[in-house]
Amino acid sequence: MLTRLSLAAALLLALPLSAQAAPKTTLAIGMGVEPTGLDPTIAAPVAIREVTWANLFEGLVKLDSSGRVGPLLAKTWEVSADGLVYTFRLQEGVKFHDGTPMTSADVKFSLDRARAPTSTNAQKQIFAPIDAVETPDASTAVVKLKQPSGNFLYFLSWGDAAIVCQKTAETNRATPVGTGPFRFKSWARGDRVELVRSPDYWGAKPALESVTFRFITDPQAQVAALKAGDIDAFPNIGAPELFADLKTDRRFTAVAGNTEGEIVAGMNNAKKPFDDVRVRRALMQAVDRKALVDGAYSGFGQPIGSHFSPNHPAFVDLTSVLPYDPAKAKALLKEAGYGSGLSITIKSPQMAYASRSAELLSAMLAEVGVELKIVPTEFPAKWIEEVFKAKDYDMTIVAHAEPLDIDIYGREGYYFNYRSEPFRALVAEAARTPDEAARFETYRKAQRLLAEDVPALFLFQLPKLGVWNAKLKGLWESTPIPSNDVTGVSWSE
Amino acid sequence: MYVRLRSAASLLRSVLLRLCGLVLTLLAVSAAIFLVIDVLPGDVASVMLGTSAREDTLAALREQLGLDRPAHLRYLAWIGGLLTGDLGQSVTYSSPVATLIAERLAVTAPLAAMSLALVVLIALPLGVAAAASQDGPVDRLIGLFGQIGVAVPNFWIGLLLILAFATGLGWLPAGGFPGWGAGIGAGLRSLVLPAVALALPQAAVLTRIVRTATLDVIGQDFVRTARAKGVPGTVALTRHVVPNALVPIVTILGLQLSFLVAGAVLVENVFNLPGLGRLAYQALAQRDLVVIRSVVLLLAGLVIAVNAAIDLLTLAVDPRLRRSR
Numbered sequence: 001m002l003t004r005l006s007l008a009a010a011l012l013l014a015l016p017l018s019a020q021a022a023p024k025t026t027l028a029i030g031m032g033v034e035p036t037g038l039d040p041t042i043a044a045p046v047a048i049r050e051v052t053w054a055n056l057f058e059g060l061v062k063l064d065s066s067g068r069v070g071p072l073l074a075k076t077w078e079v080s081a082d083g084l085v086y087t088f089r090l091q092e093g094v095k096f097h098d099g100t101p102m103t104s105a106d107v108k109f110s111l112d113r114a115r116a117p118t119s120t121n122a123q124k125q126i127f128a129p130i131d132a133v134e135t136p137d138a139s140t141a142v143v144k145l146k147q148p149s150g151n152f153l154y155f156l157s158w159g160d161a162a163i164v165c166q167k168t169a170e171t172n173r174a175t176p177v178g179t180g181p182f183r184f185k186s187w188a189r190g191d192r193v194e195l196v197r198s199p200d201y202w203g204a205k206p207a208l209e210s211v212t213f214r215f216i217t218d219p220q221a222q223v224a225a226l227k228a229g230d231i232d233a234f235p236n237i238g239a240p241e242l243f244a245d246l247k248t249d250r251r252f253t254a255v256a257g258n259t260e261g262e263i264v265a266g267m268n269n270a271k272k273p274f275d276d277v278r279v280r281r282a283l284m285q286a287v288d289r290k291a292l293v294d295g296a297y298s299g300f301g302q303p304i305g306s307h308f309s310p311n312h313p314a315f316v317d318l319t320s321v322l323p324y325d326p327a328k329a330k331a332l333l334k335e336a337g338y339g340s341g342l343s344i345t346i347k348s349p350q351m352a353y354a355s356r357s358a359e360l361l362s363a364m365l366a367e368v369g370v371e372l373k374i375v376p377t378e379f380p381a382k383w384i385e386e387v388f389k390a391k392d393y394d395m396t397i398v399a400h401a402e403p404l405d406i407d408i409y410g411r412e413g414y415y416f417n418y419r420s421e422p423f424r425a426l427v428a429e430a431a432r433t434p435d436e437a438a439r440f441e442t443y444r445k446a447q448r449l450l451a452e453d454v455p456a457l458f459l460f461q462l463p464k465l466g467v468w469n470a471k472l473k474g475l476w477e478s479t480p481i482p483s484n485d486v487t488g489v490s491w492s493e
Numbered sequence: 494m495y496v497r498l499r500s501a502a503s504l505l506r507s508v509l510l511r512l513c514g515l516v517l518t519l520l521a522v523s524a525a526i527f528l529v530i531d532v533l534p535g536d537v538a539s540v541m542l543g544t545s546a547r548e549d550t551l552a553a554l555r556e557q558l559g560l561d562r563p564a565h566l567r568y569l570a571w572i573g574g575l576l577t578g579d580l581g582q583s584v585t586y587s588s589p590v591a592t593l594i595a596e597r598l599a600v601t602a603p604l605a606a607m608s609l610a611l612v613v614l615i616a617l618p619l620g621v622a623a624a625a626s627q628d629g630p631v632d633r634l635i636g637l638f639g640q641i642g643v644a645v646p647n648f649w650i651g652l653l654l655i656l657a658f659a660t661g662l663g664w665l666p667a668g669g670f671p672g673w674g675a676g677i678g679a680g681l682r683s684l685v686l687p688a689v690a691l692a693l694p695q696a697a698v699l700t701r702i703v704r705t706a707t708l709d710v711i712g713q714d715f716v717r718t719a720r721a722k723g724v725p726g727t728v729a730l731t732r733h734v735v736p737n738a739l740v741p742i743v744t745i746l747g748l749q750l751s752f753l754v755a756g757a758v759l760v761e762n763v764f765n766l767p768g769l770g771r772l773a774y775q776a777l778a779q780r781d782l783v784v785i786r787s788v789v790l791l792l793a794g795l796v797i798a799v800n801a802a803i804d805l806l807t808l809a810v811d812p813r814l815r816r817s818r
Contacts, residue, residue, distance in 0.1 A: 036541065036585035036779060044543025173587040189586055190767025190775075191670060214763045224655050224667035225765070234772040303757060316750065354755040381535025388544055402545060415618045 019153050025209040027472075030222055030231040031263045032238045034190065034215035035462035040159030041114060044122035046401050046482040049159045050235075051193055052214050053483035057162035057178035060088055060107065060141075061153055061339040067311050067480030071154050073102070073163055074141075074177060083148035083434035090139045095235060096165040096203040104135035111143065111164045133219060144424045150433040151404065158403075158481065181206045181487050191215065207490035209473075219407040223476035224251070226467060233468030233475060238352075240298035243465045254467045256300045257478035260309050261399035261462035263301075263353060265346065266363060268393055270417035271453050273338060275407040280454040281322055282332035286368040287361065288324040293460050294355040294471030301460040306447040307406050310461055311480040314440035318458075319452035343371040344396040347387055361397075388415045399462045403481050406446055407431070409455055503806065511801045522793045527568045527719060527787050533779040537584050542622075558584055571786065579632075585781045594788060601761070601768035604684050604691065605753050610751065611692035612699055617742075619696075620703020621730060624711060635700060642697020645755045651690035651763040658686060668765035682775050687764040690757050695749045702745045706738035713737075719810055747803030751796045 013188055035047035040057060054062060062072040071077075074088040084464040094102040113119060115127035129149040134142040145152065155161060168177040176184050181203065182195035193213045196207060214231060216222045219239030223246065225231040236259070237243055247254040267274040267283075274280060289303035302310055305318030333339060348358035355376070362372040372395070377383050380396065387393045396415075400408065408414050425444040433439040451458070474489040537787030538554040539546070554560050562570075574581055580590035659667035667684055671679045682759040710716060711734055719729050769788060776784035 023534045034775070034780075037587055043541045045541070054748075061527060069572050118557075119551070120542065120550055120557065122546050122550070124547055124550050125545065143654055188672060189588070190771055191672075191765075205698065206626065214765075216668065217771075218762050218765065220652055221655070221668045221763055221765045225669065227660050228663070228667040230667060230669060294675070378778075379780070380540050382531075384533040384544070385536065389539075402543075408544075 002422045013247070016467075020115070023207075023493055025207065025491070026208075026210045026212070027208050027489060028214060028230065028232045029213050029486065030216050030220075030225060030234040030237075031484070032215070032217055032222065032236065035193070036304040038176040038184070038187070038193070039172040040161055041110070041164060041169075042122070042173065043253035049196075049482040050484045052157045052162075052176060052178070053194060054180060055182045055482065056176055056184060057155050057159060057164070058180050059158070059163060061157045062091075063154075063157045063352075065476045065478065065480065065485075068314060069157055072157075073107075073450070075242055077153075079153075079319045079434060083432075084145045085407050086143040086145070086152065088143070089140045090141065091202055092139060093165065094179050095200050095254050096168070096179055096199055097177045098165065098168060098364045099200075100165050101312060102163065102169060102179050102376070104141040105137040105138070106163055106165060107141040108133040108135050109169070110159070111161045113164075113169060114161065116130070119208045122300050123155075123158065123160040126151075127146075128159065130273075148432045148434055150298060150431050150435075152434075154404070159483075174476045179187060182208075182211060185210070188438055199230060199416075206487045211486050213484075221324045233466070233472055235466045235468070235475060237467050240300050240463075240465060241299060242465065244298055246467045251470055252463070252467050253470050255477045257369040257400065257464040257476070258302060258310050258404040259462045259464045259479055260482060261312065261401040262304055262307050262309065263357065263397065263399045263459045263462055264307060265357070265395055266387075267395050267456055267461060268391060268415075268417050269419070270391075271394065272418065274340060274342075274394070275337065276336050277453060278332045278336040279338065279342075280457075282336070282368065283324040283365065283370065284454045284457050285325045285332070286329040286370065287459070288364060288366050289324060289459060290324075290359060292360050292364070296353055297460070297463065300465060301463040303460045304458045306451040306458055307400070307409065307456070308443070308447045309403065309480070311478050312443075313406065314443040316444050316447050318447060322454060323447070323452040326368050333368060333370070338369075339370045341371065344394040345373045345375050346397060347377045347383070347393045348397055349383050350378050351399075351401065353462065354379070358397055358411045361457075391415055391417060397455075397459075401462075401482060406443065406450070409450060416455050420453060420455075423449050423453070438454060495547065496522070498613055507808070508805065509568070511804065515797055515801055518797055519790070519794055522797070522809075523572065523786075523790055524603045526789050526793070527564075530782050530786050530789075531564055531783075532569075533780070537780040537782065541585065541782050545736065546803055547791050561759040565568050569775050575787075580787045581783045583776075583784045585779045586784075590784055590787050593784065594769065594791065597767060597772045599673060600684075600766050601754075601757055601770065603680075604748070604757060604761075604768060607684055607688035607805055608692040608695070608753050609746075609750065612696045612753075613746070615692065615696035616699035617735075620700045621735060623700065623704040624707035625726070625730060627708060632704075634706070638705055639701045641699045642694050642700075645694065646759075647690050648759040649761045650693050651687065655763070668763070670766050674794050681727055681766075681767070687760050687766060688815050690763070691760045694756075695752060699742070699745060703716070703742055706741045707734055710734045710738045736810075740807050742744070743803055743806055743810060747806075751801050754792055754795065 031047060031050055033047040035051050037043055037044055038048060040048045040052055058072050060074040061069050064070055073091055073094060075091050077086055077088045079086055090104060096102055104487040111130060111133050114121040115130055116478045129145045129147055131144045142334050153478055165177055166170060181198055181201045183198040185194040187193045196210045216225055219242060221236055222234055223242045226234055234462050246252055267280060268276060293299055293301045293303060303319050308315050348355050358374050362374060365372045377386060386397045407427045409416060409418050410424040426442055430439050431444040433442060464479055471492045473492055476485055538551045542550060542554060556593045586593060587761055613772050619635050625631050655667050658665045666683045670683050673680045716729060716733055719733050757768055758774055761768040761770045773788045
């Protein structure tokens with residue numbers, strides 16, 4: 001009897017002990033938008049990358065949390081002196097989740113598929129410089145370029161350049177097969193995607209055994225799910241006004257980092273009065289960016305003076321080039337012939353950051369005698385038709401979420417209708433400069449040019465408001481590329 | 494006997510007539526849905542490939558999706574598919590639309606059924622009780638519930654319920670749906686709060702209808718006669734008053750089902766339920782026309798069918814209507 005009792009007591013004591021000894025190995029991670037398909041090589045949405053990048057799919061190279069390129073499926077690489085030949089030595093023993101070994105043939109297949117005439121790759125232009133992909137042996141891939149591409153390695157880190165298996169490429173959208181440390185388990189559409197640790201991963205084994213991505217659109221519901229413990233981490237919560245409250249809650253770690261999204265109020269540069277740089281500068285100087293961030297995003301979000309992510313090593317803070325100065329703005333408007341006032345419209349999409357910013361802009365511009373009328377639109381579908389394609393707008397406001405997209409101001413037919421030969425020359429120079437230091441210097445020049453020429457009002461960087469259980473370690477504070485890399489995430493007890 | 498047969502035959506005839514009308518209405522509705530959705534500004538290829546996509550890439554995707562075919566061919570293909578049970582492939586989810594809808598119905602149908610049951614369970618007793626104590630304190634109190642219930646939107650009730658029962662007391666989940674695979678109990682538990690949120694405003698509306706309908710009947714001679722013959726108050730209410738007040742109540746209840754389905758879009762968002770409403774909302778935002786048109790047709794069909802069923806039900810409830818046709 002005594003022994004039985006002591007045994008029971010020992011069991012009772014041992015239970016909490018053993019529970020403590022083994023840290024949790026599952027993670028429930030929340031996202032505001034459900035991905036449409038799970039293949040990053042055939043569609044643009046950020047949410048696809050936020051599930052699959054580095055977790056499920058891998059590229060030849062990978063970005064770290066500071067935005068630097070490092071090895072992944074390519075162990076090492078050499079670039080020829082003229083910048084035209086990239087020789088990649090691949091990791092050995094890499095297998096796709098279906099058991100197929102990954103070889104240089106898959107590298108060739110993936111890159112050729114992305115640049116084929118029938119390709120539906122959303123970033124097809126990054127593969128345009130490729131002339132041919134050769135496979136001298138199973139673990140070497142040689143990529144030959146037609147012209148030097150300064151950011152070629154960087155682009156290869158994008159989800160669009162993930163290495164996929166020939167056998168499964170066509171079905172990756174619904175049942176993705178990659179080489180990453182996590183493999184696809186299930187997708188309950190409208191609710192969750194489940195990934196589990198891949199038993200035969202070639203690299204370091206992640207601490208987590210399974211990861212569930214759950215999709216919760218409503219910001220109030222996001223917070224409720226966090227507080228109820230249904231979700232362990234929300235890497236980017238949708239409600240800045242609730243974030244402040246979560247920051248004071250000891251159960252959570254709450255960090256405001258940066259996304260790759262620059263929130264800019266684009267102007268139709270081909271249209272009067274925006275064809276006059278004095279008007280554009282006046283509008284920029286009428287904007288109090290700090291007050292805008294306070295009002296539109298509860299004070300979270302770094303003001304920007306040009307179109308470049310603070311996550312990028314070549315970022316320069318240019319908010320002081322055209323600072324808030326209503327008197328100067330009025331003078332510039334008068335000089336441009338709009339001393340008696342000006343009436344313009346802004347097409348504002350439904351996202352909270354956009355509609356709130358538009359309202360604040362309207363109030364700020366009113367101070368300098370500019371009437372800004374808000375016309376609601378719907379993003380993405382209607383906005384793409386009206387603003388992006390038909391260019392039927394005066395001003396608009398959206399976050400540009402793609403990484404390293406400063407070149408959009410140099411693209412022919414892009415919705416800003418902005419034409420600056422010096423800027424196009426700078427972008428072209430950066431694109432063909434493989435030397436990193438020289439390329440970064442060119443990007444700094446390009447940022448400065450935009451800051452002075454203001455083809456769009458540069459407002460603030462869309463922050464990444466991350467909230468997660470205080471015991472979680474290894475989640476990224478900022479994302480130099482849209483992603484939720486959980487390969488280094490673990491529980492602390 | 495002959496009379497009964499004849500009335501059965503006339504009932505059958507009206508059922509058949511209604512079925513024909515139903516099919517014709519559905520066909521007209523399908524054409525309207527297709528047209529409206531087709532002229533909607535927006536292009537699924539641009540939405541999927543984003544703003545960096547080149548024109549040739551967009552064209553390649555449109556061709557892959559069959560969007561380059563003329564509209565009338567796409568309409569005929571859709572209707573043809575409907576008849577054979579093939580609703581096509583969702584562009585964004587790349588899975589069969591029929592499967593998607595079936596998955597979502599497994600959430601929305603029980604949710605709507607639970608709400609409807611709640612609406613009746615709340616409104617019927619409250620409305621009758623209010624009528625029975627006309628202008629008394631009970632009537633006033635129930636009237637207050639009616640006022641508040643009509644004024645407050647369902648998604649806000651949902652938020653309050655989450656705060657109270659999920660975040661506060663921790664009795665029920667804050668949202669999400671574990672799937673019926675996790676057990677019927679777990680599934681039902683996650684539908685309780687959404688069903689209550691969805692039902693309360695409609696119950697408030699119906700309570701007022703029940704009260705008015707009951708009062709209309711209470712004042713009539715046959716009720717007074719019954720009471721004079723010594724039938725106790727409650728028996729008179731349940732046996733004589735309520736059955737005779739049912740026609741307007743059932744009619745309104747039928748209309749309310751469409752409000753419940755519409756309200757489900759909002760409530761499913763607040764509670765993060767993977768239901769039909771959210772599917773429709775998401776597909777619309779992505780311009781996944783293949784999904785939207787079938788979901789909208791299903792909802793329209795549901796409303797039409799419910800209305801037809803309500804018509805028949807009123808025939809069954811009220812023999813006078815049958816005779817007059």
